[in-house]
Amino acid sequence: MSIEKRMLVRELKLIAARPGDIFKPMWFTLLVISMVPLALAPDSQLLAEIGSAMIWVATLLALLLNTEHLFQSDFSDGVLEQWLFLDRPLAWLVGVKLIAHWLFNVLPLILITPVAGLMLSVSTEVLLALFITLLVATPALTCFSGLGAALTLGSSRSGILGVLVMMPLFVPVVILAAGVLIRATDGSDTLPLLALLGAFSVIAATLVPVAVSAAIRLNIGGSN
Amino acid sequence: MIFAPVKIEISALSCERDDRLLFNNLSVALESGQILRVAGPNGAGKTTLLRTVAGLFGIQDGVIQVNQLPLQECLDQIIYIGHKPQVTKDLTVLDNLKFLTDADEACLQKALDNVGLKGYHDSLVKELSQGQGRRCALARLWCVEAPIWILDEPYTALDVGMAKTLDARINEHVAVGGICLFTTHQPPQQLDYQILELGDVD
Known part of the structure; x- marks a missing residue:
């Protein structure tokens, strides 16, 4: 079996061993969403307007939650340093790991958004736009928070720090996504903004693994 | 199977950590069939030297070459087993390997x-003892073919029998041209x- 396949298989087995890793962020999203109508005045018009944005933000936070420790346990077990001895460039392996993470940990978060949308009475067209925006934007968000996780591997309060460091990179993605949702609500053309979001994800997916591998090397060099 | 001749040359290697000089102007050459034990008191820089030769630490000063090539190009010829567990607790012994x-x-x-984990292939590593976890990490020495072995405290947590097995395996490895x-x-x-x-550098 090639190392890429082995990495995907390992990721699936780890999820089977620690199912909480994917279910906790999913519960988190649904919990946040179910609290929104209770915290607002019971006004279904208002709910429908802000609903899609709430779901977007809740999904973003859940994604940050399950990505902040992406490399942590492999790093402290000494498994991550073994990646350097495999006959593939580290950046390539990091890319495979990020893809596996997106497939198995981030995609489930996106798949539950229709349920969340129903809870907030979001219209079908907007819900569809929301779903597509998340599909297109989350690869970039996964890459950025993965970079945050790799940069802060060596420090003890890594989670919060990694998110803070990467915050500026999340902002343009969130703004573009908000643009798509507003246009979908108006019924105007969302394609140009979606294309921009897609471009963002493609650039992130090509460049970020290189940066992540540099960060990992740096942290391995500083530890015993 | 016999390995092609390998040579590691360490020349004028120096390393400073936290303002302390660990080794200075260190030169060693190792060829196929040789075993080198790095000795010295705790904190003398043994792990640092091993991690540098394994390419995990950047070289501060000096040159390390494997068969006349820069070290970083030859990492796939190395098996490094450090003192971290090197196994994932939530996976089975076999899946780790x-x-x-x-x-x-x-x-x-x-x-x-060979490492005495017969009957434990499908046990999770977290269910094993520390010595058995160590055996699981060491099992790679029996199934990965790489001429250069870098082992940091491989005997830790091993019982007498397993230590002997490991000795025999190392002898077997250098007999076929390994280092x-x-x-x-x-x-x-x-x-x-x-x-x-190592130690006592001024």
Whole structure:
């Protein structure tokens, strides 16, 4: 079996061993969403307007939650340093790991958004736009928070720090996504903004693994 | 199987950590069939030296070459086993081994039997004792083919029987042209090694 396949298989087995890793962020999203109508005045018009944005933000936070420790346990077990001895460039392996993470940990978060949308009475067209925006934007968000996780591997309060460091990179993605949702609500053309979001994800997916591998090397060099 | 001749040349290597000079102007050459034990008191820089030769630490000053090539191009010829567990607790013994090698299943099974983990292939590593976890990490020495072995305290947590098995495996490895670099505080009886003493640098 090639190392890429082995990495995907390992990721699936780890999820089977620690199912909480994917279910906790999913519960988190649904919990946040179910609290929104209770915290607002019971006004279904208002709910429908802000609903899609709430779901977007809740999904973003859940994604940050399950990505902040992406490399942590492999790093402290000494498994991550073994990646350097495999006959593939580290950046390539990091890319495979990020893809596996997106497939198995981030995609489930996106798949539950229709349920969340129903809870907030979001219209079908907007819900569809929301779903597509998340599909297109989350690869970039996964890459950025993965970079945050790799940069802060060596420090003890890594989670919060990694998110803070990467915050500026999340902002343009969130703004573009908000643009798509507003246009979908108006019924105007969302394609140009979606294309921009897609471009963002493609650039992130090509460049970020290189940066992540540099960060990992740096942290391995500083530890015993 | 016999390895092609390998040579590691370490020349004028120096390393400073936290304002302390660990080793200065260190030069060693190692060829196929040689075993080198890096010795010295705690904190002398044994792990640092091993991690530098394994390419995990950047070289501060000096040159390390493998067969006249820069070290970073030859990492796939190295097996490094450090003192971190090097295994994932939530995976089974066999799955841990599978991830790091592309050897076929029969070979992996045999490697695990060799390190005395027969009957534990499908146990999670977290259910094993520390010594058994160590055996799982060491099993790679039986199923990965790489000429250069860098072992940091490989005998830690091993019982007498397993230590002997490991000695035999190291002897077998150098007999077919491999190289072994290791550290330990319990000098093994059955190995014929050179010693590199670290410590006392001014």
